[in-house]
Amino acid sequence: MTPFLVSDKWYDIRDLxxxxxxxxxxxxxxxxxxxxxxxxxxxxxxxxFLLFVLPSQLIIGVYGERRIIGRMQSRLGPNRVGPFxxxxxxxxxxxxxxKEALTPTQADRVVMYIAPxxxxxxxxxxxxxxxxxxxxxxxxxxxxxxxxLAVSALPVIATFxxxxxxxxxxxxxxxxxxxxxxxxxESPLVLALLGAVVMSGTISLSGxxxxxxxxxxxxxxxxxxxxxxxxxCVSAELNRTPVDIAEAESEIVAGYLTEYSGMKWGLFxxxxxxxxxxxxxxxxxxxxxxxxxxxxxxxxPGWLIFIAKTHLFYFLFIxxxxxxxxxxxxxxxxxxxxxxxxxxxxxxxxxxTERMLWAEQDYAKGLIYVFALVNIALSVxxxxxxxxxxxxxxxxxxxxxxxxxxxxxxxxxGERP
Amino acid sequence: MIKSEPFVINxxxxxxxxxxxxxxxxxxxxxxxIDAEMVMGYLHRSMEKLAEERTYTQNxxxxxxxDYLSSMSNxxxxxxxxxxxxxxxxxxxxxxxxxxxxxxxxxxxHCMAVGAFANDTGAWQTPVMWAFREREKILDIFxxxxxxxxxxxxxxxxxxxxxxxxxxxxxVRRVLREFPPFIDEMEGLLSENEIFIAxxxxxxxxxxxxxxxxxxxxxxxxxxxxAWDIRKADPYCGYEQYDFDIPIGYNGDSYDRFIVRLExxxxxxxxxxxxxxxxxxxxxxTEVPLALRPPKGEAYARIESPRGELGYYLVSDEGPSxxxxxxxxxxxxxxxxxxxxxVGGTVADAIVVLGSIxxxxxxxxx
Numbered sequence: 001m002t003p004f005l006v007s008d009k010w011y012d013i014r015d016l017x018x019x020x021x022x023x024x025x026x027x028x029x030x031x032x033x034x035x036x037x038x039x040x041x042x043x044x045x046x047x048x049f050l051l052f053v054l055p056s057q058l059i060i061g062v063y064g065e066r067r068i069i070g071r072m073q074s075r076l077g078p079n080r081v082g083p084f085x086x087x088x089x090x091x092x093x094x095x096x097x098x099k100e101a102l103t104p105t106q107a108d109r110v111v112m113y114i115a116p117x118x119x120x121x122x123x124x125x126x127x128x129x130x131x132x133x134x135x136x137x138x139x140x141x142x143x144x145x146x147x148x149l150a151v152s153a154l155p156v157i158a159t160f161x162x163x164x165x166x167x168x169x170x171x172x173x174x175x176x177x178x179x180x181x182x183x184x185x186e187s188p189l190v191l192a193l194l195g196a197v198v199m200s201g202t203i204s205l206s207g208x209x210x211x212x213x214x215x216x217x218x219x220x221x222x223x224x225x226x227x228x229x230x231x232x233c234v235s236a237e238l239n240r241t242p243v244d245i246a247e248a249e250s251e252i253v254a255g256y257l258t259e260y261s262g263m264k265w266g267l268f269x270x271x272x273x274x275x276x277x278x279x280x281x282x283x284x285x286x287x288x289x290x291x292x293x294x295x296x297x298x299x300x301p302g303w304l305i306f307i308a309k310t311h312l313f314y315f316l317f318i319x320x321x322x323x324x325x326x327x328x329x330x331x332x333x334x335x336x337x338x339x340x341x342x343x344x345x346x347x348x349x350x351x352x353t354e355r356m357l358w359a360e361q362d363y364a365k366g367l368i369y370v371f372a373l374v375n376i377a378l379s380v381x382x383x384x385x386x387x388x389x390x391x392x393x394x395x396x397x398x399x400x401x402x403x404x405x406x407x408x409x410x411x412x413x414g415e416r417p
Numbered sequence: 418m419i420k421s422e423p424f425v426i427n428x429x430x431x432x433x434x435x436x437x438x439x440x441x442x443x444x445x446x447x448x449x450x451i452d453a454e455m456v457m458g459y460l461h462r463s464m465e466k467l468a469e470e471r472t473y474t475q476n477x478x479x480x481x482x483x484d485y486l487s488s489m490s491n492x493x494x495x496x497x498x499x500x501x502x503x504x505x506x507x508x509x510x511x512x513x514x515x516x517x518x519x520x521x522x523x524x525x526x527h528c529m530a531v532g533a534f535a536n537d538t539g540a541w542q543t544p545v546m547w548a549f550r551e552r553e554k555i556l557d558i559f560x561x562x563x564x565x566x567x568x569x570x571x572x573x574x575x576x577x578x579x580x581x582x583x584x585x586x587x588x589v590r591r592v593l594r595e596f597p598p599f600i601d602e603m604e605g606l607l608s609e610n611e612i613f614i615a616x617x618x619x620x621x622x623x624x625x626x627x628x629x630x631x632x633x634x635x636x637x638x639x640x641x642x643x644a645w646d647i648r649k650a651d652p653y654c655g656y657e658q659y660d661f662d663i664p665i666g667y668n669g670d671s672y673d674r675f676i677v678r679l680e681x682x683x684x685x686x687x688x689x690x691x692x693x694x695x696x697x698x699x700x701x702x703t704e705v706p707l708a709l710r711p712p713k714g715e716a717y718a719r720i721e722s723p724r725g726e727l728g729y730y731l732v733s734d735e736g737p738s739x740x741x742x743x744x745x746x747x748x749x750x751x752x753x754x755x756x757x758x759x760v761g762g763t764v765a766d767a768i769v770v771l772g773s774i775x776x777x778x779x780x781x782x783x
Contacts, residue, residue, distance in 0.1 A: 073546035169426045173448070173764070241541045242612060250537050251765045323606060325613045326539025328765045329448060397618065399608045401639075401673065401680045403662035407650035410625045410643045413667050 044138075045124060060311070061273035062089040065318050072322040092266075099262035104167055107259065111165035116260070116267040119158035122151045123274040130281050131206045133291045133302030144205040145197065148282055149190065152237075155275060156182040159246065162268070163256030174255020177329050178246035181236055184336040189233035191344030192226040195351040196286050199223060205282075209290030215365065218289040221372040225347045225379035227287045229340050231316065234279045236332060239272060241321035245329045276317050277310065284309035338390060346382055350375065421447055428767060430458060437778040441759070441767060448763045453756050457749075460782035468742040473499050473709045474574060476742065480729075481568040483744060484780045486529055489522035489559070490722040492572035497653055498718035498729035499574045503711035509697040511576030512654045516692045517589065518562075518571060519654070519720070520685040521555050524596065526723035527678045527685075528552040530775040534675060535607055537772030538616045544606060551592075551599045558588045574709065576702025586693065593690055600682055608676050617672040621758035621770035624669060631754040635725025635747050636677045637774065641669030647721040659688045671773035678775075708737045715741075724748050724775055746780035 024043075028036045063078065063086060070077025078085030103109055129144035131137040141147060156178060163175025196219050197203055200211040212218055220227045236243040246255045257268050284290060288309045291302030327335070354371050361367055404411065423446045429435030438458025443450045464483065468476045480495040481488030493515055500507065507515075532548030556566040561584050563571035571578050607613045623633070628641040638645055646663045648656040664680035666673025711733040719728040725747030732741035751774050759767040 069543075073543045074550055075546060169424065241539070244539070245765075248539065248765070250539055251768045321541055322543050324540065325535065325607070325610065325616055326541075326765075327612055328616060328763060330763065331615055394611065397614055398667065399604065399676060401664035401666050401677045403680070404644040404665055405662055406644070407646050407663060408644050410629075410641075411665060413642060 061277055061314075062092070062270065064311075065273065065321075068315070068318050069322045072319075093263075096263045096266035101262035101264045102259070104259050106167045108165035108167070111161050112259075115158050115162035115165065116264045118161065119155050120267055120271050122154040123271050123278060125151050126275075126278040127281070129205055130278075130285055131209055131290055132306050134297075136291075136303060137206055140204070140206055142204045142207075145193065145203045145208075145286070148205070149193070152275070152278070153182065153186065155271070156237075159256045159268075162260065163246075166256070166259035168259050170252045170254075170258045171256050173252045174246045174248070174258070177248075177252075178239070178256060180329070181243075181246065181332065181336075184333050185233045185236045185340075188229050188336055188340035188344045189237070191341065191348055192223075192229035192233065193286065195223050195226040195344075195347045198348070198351050198355050201355075205285050205290070208286055209292060212289035213292045215368050216294060217368055217372060218287065220287040222368065222375055223287070223347070223351065224376050225343060225382065227283070228379075228383075229344055229347070230283060230287070232340065233336070234283070235317065235320065236336070238275050238279060240276060240317050241326065242324040243327055243332055245326060245332060248326060250326075277314055280313035280317065281306070281310045283313045288313070339386065343382060343386060346386075347379075350378060423451060426764070428764070428771075435771065439776065439778050439781065441755070441771070443759070443764065443767060445764060448765070450759050450762055450764060450767055453759045453767065455752060455755055457752075457781055458778065460778060462779075462783060464783045465742050465744065469739055472707070472737045473711070473739065474705075474707055476739070477572065477574075478568070478570050480744075481570050482779065483746065483783050484722065484724070484727075484748070484777045485567055486777050487522050487526045487723045488567065488569045489518045489571060490526075490720060490727060492570065493519050493654070494718060494720040494722065494727045495729050496572045496574050497720060498716050498731045499709070499711070501718050502714065502716035502731050502733055503574075503705075503709060505575050505703055505705060507576050507654075508700045508703060509655070510699050511701045511703075513692050513696050514577050514581060514701060515572060515654050516656065516659070517689055517696075518559075518569075518577070520688045520692070521558060521589070521592070523685045523723045524592070524682055525552045525555040527682050528555075530723070531603060531607075531675065531678055534671075534769075534772040534775070535613075537768050538613060540607065540613070544603060547599065547602065547606075551596060554588070554592050554595065558585065558592065561585060561588065573702060573705075575705040576700070578702075580701045589689065589693055593686055593693075596682070596686055600679055603679060608672075608679065614672060616765075617675060617769060617773070618670055619668070620671045620762060620766045621773060622668060622670045623754060623758060627754060627757060628669065631750070631757075633725065633751050633754060635721070635723070635751065636674050636681065637725065637751050637754075639664060640666035640674035640677050642666055647719055647726055651719065653718070653720060656688075659691045661685075661687050671769050674773045710735055710737055719745070722747055724777070724780075725751060744780075744783055746783060748774070748776045748778075748780040752776060752781065 024036055024040050027039060031039070066088070067077040067085075078088035081087040081091045103112060126148060128139045129137065129141060129147050131140070159178050160175045163171040163178070196208070199222055200208050200219065202208055202211060208219065239245075239247050247257070248255055257265055260268060284306060290309075291297060291306040293300070293305045297305055354375075358364070358367055358371070402411070423444050425442055425444050427440050428443055429440030430438050435441070438460055440456045440458065442454040442456060444452035464479050468479050477492055477495060480491040484491050499505070528548040528551055532545035535544035536542065559569050559571070560566050561582055563569040563578065623637065623641050625641045625643055628638050628643060634645070642665050644663045644665050647653075649663060661684040664677045664684065666677050713733060713735050715730070715732045717728055717730045719726050721727075726745065727747055728745035730741070730743040730745070731739045734740040755770065755774065758770045762770070
């Protein structure tokens with residue numbers, strides 16, 4: 001029997017894990033062999049859903065997003081149901097469950113039915129490898145970064161299933177768009193993360209946090225370009241607004257989920273926020289040093305630091321959603337292949353060279369700060385030069401029209417009115 | 418080589434950017450629009466026919482329901498046509514009030530146009546919310562002056578319906594104070610935004626020849642680089658005494674139409690400022706008999722409505738109601754260039770083009 005309390009720290013929520021382990025140990029003695037594993041999986045799924053996914057997605061995700069976007073749009077956001085409108089997500093959920101989930105007559109009923117279920121599953125699985133604090137990770141596998149990338153590619157299948165099975169032309173558009181986009185954006189995303197992997201020399205997420213702790217520097221300072229590429233790619237894959245071309249409410253009428261209603265729609269919509277939170281948590285782990293904060297974790301619970309960093313990153317998602325217009329599908333594809341991919345290759349080249357130098361210097365501790373300065377300067381220069389090389393000239397776009405005093409026919413562009 | 422088959426999608430009428438009955442039957446090859454056919458829909462209001470059964474004064478409420486986003490301008494155009502037909506003079510105070518109202522209406526209508534256009538490019542509600550916030554202030558002014566917010570029915574033959582209330586001036590001064598920051602905000606949020614520029618620049622290009630040949634007007638025409646504004650070219654209501662400029666675009670794309678609209682708002686504010694500062698006293702309306710019987714003849718009066726040239730053609734046979742009543746609606750005629758603008762672009766572009774035209778379906782099938 002494991003000790004009930006692992007540490008004397010009040011905030012150590014690993015005790016909950018011990019509690020479940022004690023329960024399962026007791027159950028193992030009663031139940032026939034093997035059944036306890038099924039029970040453990042069920043308890044884990046339900047508990048993580050109730051304890052983490054539901055509060056984080058519904059309360060923090062939906063409510064926070066609506067309040068912050070409401071502030072950006074100079075309106076109030078939800079403020080009627082419960083104190084400060086905090087119960088609004090629950091009211092929404094009740095409303096969605098009550099609504100009829102329609103299925104079009106000609107739709108592929110089975111595929112259309114299971115698509116939202118498949119869409120939800122990875123959202124829970126993703127959190128298995130993310131370290132919330134010291135030793136606070138559900139499955140500390142050595143290849144957790146690969147696991148995260150692999151599982152995060154699963155929802156694409158679900159959205160494609162949803163779009164294809166709806167038997168609606170707009171849905172088909174959305175499905176096609178999401179597949180092409182996922183393929184395009186996975187390459188620069190992985191290239192950018194490779195930079196972080198090469199620098200830290202580990203492919204485990206807890207290893208990366210340990211690396212950041214050991215060298216007292218966050219990956220974002222050494223690899224700023226990788227973070228930028230990661231942010232753009234992940235918002236494209238997650239259909240967040242500047243690039244939500246698969247959903248695109250104003251052009252293809254919500255794309256793959258046009259025909260979904262009720263809680264089926266709610267699952268898609270809620271899990272969109274869930275995936276954005278998971279991606280934020282991943283970014284906080286890889287780029288922002290996870291649950292460490294230069295020694296502050298001695299005084300503040302590590303998981304609190306981690307959640308703060310996650311939401312700092314998630315705020316960026318909300319911010320872009322509240323302000324930016326949407327790109328077109330072909331522009332987005334061109335951006336991935338022509339702009340981000342070469343930048344990712346350059347970044348990988350630079351970081352590999354630096355890593356070689358560092359290895360020759362036998363991991364001199366101060367050298368990483370030199371790399372950080374060099375890389376920040378290089379990233380800015382590289383983005384600027386590559387944009388110029390691609391023909392990007394912002395000053396050529398006049399943002400004010402010409403002004404004319406008299407009504408008098410056509411005035412060619414070159415002439416002064 | 419993958420062989421793809423073109424198929425037809427209906428953009429509208431349920432589509433959020435097609436406001437009601439209008440739809441585009443677009444033949445698409447993948448995402449590319451290879452053919453587009455407009456179906457105007459059947460609103461079936463037959464307003465022009467109904468107007469021939471009513472007296473001249475009774476027809477005013479029809480006009481503010483054609484274009485429900487610029488009812489003041491529509492009232493004004495009709496009243497100008499009747500005044501031209503019957504030879505009625507409007508007192509200077511009435512003219513100044515009309516100018517203020519028409520320009521406020523232009524601000525309100527362009528708010529809608531700019532906000533809905535931003536929504537069509539995918540800027541997720543924020544610009545449209547900001548635009549609505551500003552538009553509310555103008556609608557409050559309309560409510561105080563005329564009693565209605567949307568279909569105002571404020572202009573009368575020979576002047577305006579009521580004199581201004583004492584609350585009017587401070588409210589307009591507030592709009593004059595708070596509107597320029599809003600336009601600057603929109604400029605920072607959209608017209609200087611790289612994604613917005615990428616989405617709208619070079620989309621739905623109209624050459625000056627095409628624009629003139631399709632007899633387009635308003636911001637559509639001015640976006641193509643043609644300095645044509647009826648307030649300057651054929652002044653009415655004393656527009657010649659105000660100092661303002663015509664904004665014109667560069668290439669005639671959706672982006673130019675957008676920045677032209679933003680600049681027109683600035684110019685409207687300038688006109689309102691001048692008209693309010695020099696508001697003359699005296700009567701606001703010439704008394705006109707309710708059953709007006711204009712002499713035999715015809716009249717065509719046109720104004721620069723927010724969407725372009727709005728013309729009213731009236732024929733009188735000395736009866737109490739017009740013998741013929743015809744509206745030249747700007748939205749209907751601006752739509753005629755839609756096919757040239759959408760074919761060759763993608764589906765997403767078609768929505769942007771439709772948003773940049775700024776249609777009101779009530780005008781299209783009137």
